[in-house]
Amino acid sequence: MENQLQMLIRPLWIELPMCVLRQGHGCKMLFPILNMHAYLKHIAAGMFIVLLCTGCSSKRNTPATRAWHELTTRYNIYFNAEEAYNEALKSITESHIDNYQTWLPMYPNSADPNDTVVKQPGGPFDRVVEKMTTAIQEHSITAKPRRDPAQPNTQEYRDWLRQNEFNPFIDRAWLLMGKAHVQNKDYTEAISVLSYTVRLFAYDIDVVSEAQIWMMRAYTEMGWFSDAEGLALTLQVRRLPKDLHDKFTEFYALLLIRQEKYRDALPFLIQTVKSEKSGIQKRRLQFLLGQVYAHLGERENAYNAFEQIKKLSTPYDEVFNALVAQSQVATGDGEIIGELQKMAENKKNSAYLDRIYAAIGDVYLSRNNVEKAIENYLLAEEKSVRNGVEKALTQVTLGDIYFERKDFLKAEPRYSQALGALPRSSGNYARVEFRTDVLGELVPHMEVLARQDSLRQLAVQPDESDKIIEGELFRIGSIAKDRLGDFEFAVEVYNRHLTDFPESIRRKEVYHQLYQLYLRMGNRAMAKSLKDKIISEFPQSEYAAAMSDPDYEHVVRNYARVQDSLYQQTYLAYQQGQVETVQGNFKRAQKLFFNGHLMPKFMLLNALSLAQSGNPEQLNTALSELIQKHPGTEETKMAQQILAGLSEGKTLVANVQPFSGIDWESHIVAGNAADSVCFEKEKNLPHSLLLLFSPNSLRKNELLFAVSDFNFSNFQIRSFHTDYTYVFPYEALQIKPFRSFEEAGRYASMLAGDSIFRQNITTGIVPLVISDKNLEILRDGEPLENYISFVTNE
Incomplete structure (x- = not known):
């Protein structure tokens, strides 16, 4: 029939x-x-x-x-x-507002490398993913056909019989699903789907190439540049159809730009601009091309690239931004300023006055006319009506000028106001954030100092003013030295302290601070003079003891690096149960870094080592000393929790050991410790499976591929979200969602029993089942060892 x-x-x-x-x-x-x-x-x-x-x-x-x-x-x-x-992509493209004062992204929905917010799965392309999942689940044909005796037994026919998929259109479904995950910024999901597509359709080189091109984009967006480069090398030697060659060129330009290889990116970006058909995207890429030329110092090419934007049916606001960009790369300064001033007089540009005056300020600054630059930046600040990124960037420039002049009272409000509007993707963000933080600490002391200096000159309560001034000078010097890193300013402040208050009780500390500063500045004669003063005037002090150490000069010159290195050694020794090493390193830290910011951490490790060696009385004493000397620190909070537990008769669980193999039984232990007040006990909540491993102990893409193969091979109806996360001090591949602890445990057992997975991933993994609520607690800073303790106490 x-x-x-x-x-x-x-x-x-x-x-x-x-x-x-x-x-x-x-x-x-x-x-x-x-x-x-x-x-x-x-x-x-x-x-x-x-x-x-x-x-x-x-x-x-x-x-x-x-x-x-x-x-x-x-x-x-x-x-x-x-x-x-296509509709979702069009909506994103048309609704995106570009910031022309920073590097334009190649795509409006590209990942922000500086974004610290955890990306939640899904996005505007979820409908596409759902439809393609349905297509694959309901219409994939994996059953082998009956051999047709009428067909010649050719190699082509035998290859066809051996393939794993017989719906001739299902490859497009896999590819579109992978692309949708990329556009959703679910990059690990995209790599999972696309890598599986490569293996499933290995016989079709065009399908393989298209999947690998989009994998290259996903790797680039994640910052996995070596993996992206590996695919690029493979694709470069392959003969690609024109549409795929254009897409490869586009994504390879992105890869090079993300690595800041702007010179290498130029030919690929130029070709991408030529090939782009979307007007909005073409203008964005053309502006980015001008930015690349400007960054490379090719001012004429940059000027011409911005000029081309005006010829692309460009809206006025984009034309205006192109004109401003041209003003920053043009060669005739006087002519530029005249054109910009004419633009300022045009009522049509009233909403752009801040940008215009900022551009004039940039021109003056490039000619080292700082006063005229400040004058125009102040006008730009005043004329701003949007109070957005444009104003923030002007304030950053003003803040930089004042900062270099050590006019911190004027620099601080510019930085602090700018920080709220500055995008994290801005190249200035980390610097502005740091200076805002440091100046926020420094400036209040400088304001108090200025006020008390005025009162002393007026002879109003001179003794009370002297006491306040002496304290403020010491605090300002410490912040300038240890936080700001401005050694010359710190020396100036400390020397004033010694001049104005020669009998101060802080004289010893000031000597030592100046000794450290002169050593770091390379002034050995002044450093020796300060060292001699400390030893002769304060022979019994901890400073004199530290200076007797033959390595002390090396320590001072490399203070932060040596302190960090010693702490890392101590932490590793503690993890490995080397109690004597921990306690020996603590004594050395006490001698060399008694005022160091890591001292609370050294004290906590020393106390915990006493627990490892079974000295509860010494443990109690060490924890109490930590609480007394360093109140308010995170280490003190932990010490208080431990003391509270000891007072209730509990024993301290030793720290978790480093991972050395796959412990597939560890997922069996749940977390319901009756005495825990921190972690959630309920098992019938959403859970995840974490595959924990030490950083750099394995290739993350190989683990992702192995899990993806397992999921696609064993779960035809259900899909899982995979993503990398960090649970100090380990990295982890997170697999979710699971409806309960038991469901996650069953999945872990299946994964453990999968021979192909165990063959591909042999060492360095510990699976850990954890509820989503408890994972958030770990992300908020609760130590992993506390969760392990919670688990093992069940």
């Missing part, structure tokens, strides 16, 4: 793929468009009869079922998904 019905419709079906289904690949219509509906109606009727008799299950692999599932995938699901993809 089935063969007879297939013969009935075969003449029609042979023509249909040629005429309709392959139109997108250049085939011509072989019948008038007016007959299309009747023709499709005829086909549908024939197919309905066949499938009514044979069933349309994807478990059956016949010419009829393959034709049915291809048709349904293409026109009933993929078409709508592709429309949804």
Whole structure:
């Protein structure tokens, strides 16, 4: 019956793929468009009869079922998904507002490398992912067909029989799903899907190439540049169709720009601009091209690149931004200033006055006319009506000028106001954040000092003013030295302290601070003079003891690095249970870094080592000393929790040991310790499985591929989200969602029993089941060892 019905419709079906289904690949219509509906109606009727008799299950692999599932995938699901993809992309592109005073992104939905917010799964392309998941689940044909004895036994036919997928259109579903994940910024999901696509359709080099090109984009967005470069090398030697070659060129430009290889990126970016058909995207790329030229110092090419923007049916605000950008790279300074001043007088530009005056300020600053630059930056600050990024960047420039002049009272408000509006992706952000923080600490003391200096000159309560001034000078000097890193300013402040208050009780500390400063500045004569004063005037002090150490000068010159190195050694020793090493390093830290910012951490490790060696009384004493000397620190909070537990008769659980292999039984232990007040005890909550490993102990993409293969091979209906996270001091691949602890545990057991996974990933992994609530607690700073303690106390 089935063969007879297939013969009935075969003449029609042979023509249909040629005429309709392959139109997108250049085939011509072989019948008038007016007959299309009747023709499709005829086909549908024939197919309905066949499938009514044979069933349309994807478990059956016949010419009829393959034709049915291809048709349904293409026109009933993929078409709508592709429309949804294009609409979502168009909406993002048209609604995005570019900031022309910073580097433009190549794409409006590119990942922000400086964004610290944890990305939640999903986004505007979720509908596409859902539709393609449905297409694959319902229309993928993996069953092998019966061998057709009428077919010649050619190599091509044998290869066809060996393939794993027989719906000839399902590869497009996998590719579109991977692209949708990239556009959603779910990059690990995208890599999972696309890497599986590469292996599933390894026989189709074009499908493999397209998947690898989008994997290259995903790797680039994640900052996995070596993996992206590896794919780029593979693709560069492959002959690609024009559309794929253009897409490779585009994504390779992105990769080079993200690595700040601007010179290498130029030819690829130029070609991408030429190939781009979308007007909005073409203008964005053209502006980025001008920025690259400007960064490389090619002012004429930059000017011409910005000029081209005006010829692309460009809205006025983009033309204006191009004009401002041109003013910053043009060669005739006087002419530029004149043009900008004319723009300022044009009422049409009233909303852009801040940008215009900022551009004039930039020109004056480039000519080292700082006073005229300040004058125009102040005008830009005053004329700003948007109080957004533009104003923030002007304030940063003003803040920088005042900062270099050590006019910190004027610099601080500029930085602090700018920080709130400055995007994290800005190259200035980290510097502005640091200076805002430091000046926020320094400036209040400088304001008090200025006020008390005025009162002393007026002879109003001179003794009280002297006491305040002496304290403020010491605090300002310490902040200038240790936080600001301005050694000359710190020396100036400390020397005033010694001059104004020669009998101060802080004289010893001031001597030592100046000794350290002169050593770091390379003034050995002054450093020796201060050292001699400390030893002669304060022979019994801790400073004199520290200076007796033969390595002390090296320590002072490399204070932060040596202190950090000693702490890392001590922490590693503690993890490995080397109690004597921990306690020896603590004594050395006491001698050399008694005022160091890591001292609370050294004290806590020393106390915990006493717990390891079974000295509860010494542990109690050490924790109490930590609380007394360093109140308010995170280490003190932990010490208080430990003391509270000891007072209740509890024992301290030793720190977790470094991972050395796969402990697949560890997921069995849950977390319900009755005495825990920190972690959530409920098991019937959303859970995740964490595959924990030490940083740099394995290739993260190999682990991701192994988990993806396991998921796609074992879960046809259900999908999992995978992403990398950090749980100090380990990295982890997070797999979710699971509805409960037991469900996550069953998944972990299945993964443990998968021979292919265990063959690919052999060492360095510890699986840990944890509720989403408890994972958030760890991300908020609760130590992992506390969760391990919570788990093991169950």
